[in-house]
Amino acid sequence: MENTQRQKIIDYIQRFGSITSWEAYRDLGITQFALRIKELKENGYHLKTKWESKRNKDEKMVYFKRYYFLN
Numbered sequence: 001m002e003n004t005q006r007q008k009i010i011d012y013i014q015r016f017g018s019i020t021s022w023e024a025y026r027d028l029g030i031t032q033f034a035l036r037i038k039e040l041k042e043n044g045y046h047l048k049t050k051w052e053s054k055r056n057k058d059e060k061m062v063y064f065k066r067y068y069f070l071n
Contacts, residue, residue, distance in 0.1 A: 006029050006040055018068045020052070037067060046070040 009027045012019050024030040041047060049065040056062045 005032075005036050006043070009033075009036055009040065011043070013067065014068055018050075018066045020064055020066050022064065 005028070008030065009019060009024060012023070012028060014024075024033040024036075030034040030036060037047065046069065047067050048070050049067055052064055052066050053061050053063045
C-alpha cells in the first residue's frame, strides 16, 4: 500500500501497538482520523477500541478511544 494516511495509521499501530486521534494528529498530522478509521474498516481491517480517560489542561476529564488491531 502506498504511503497514505491510512498506511501511516497502520504503520503506527504496528510499531506502537495502538493509536488515538490525538496521537494521529500530533505524530502523523492526520486531522480526519475518524474518516481514516472508517476507511480502514471498509477495506477489511479489524480494529478494536478501548475507552480511556485523562484530565485535560483545565483538569476536566476527557474521554477518547484507543484503537488496536484484532489479533
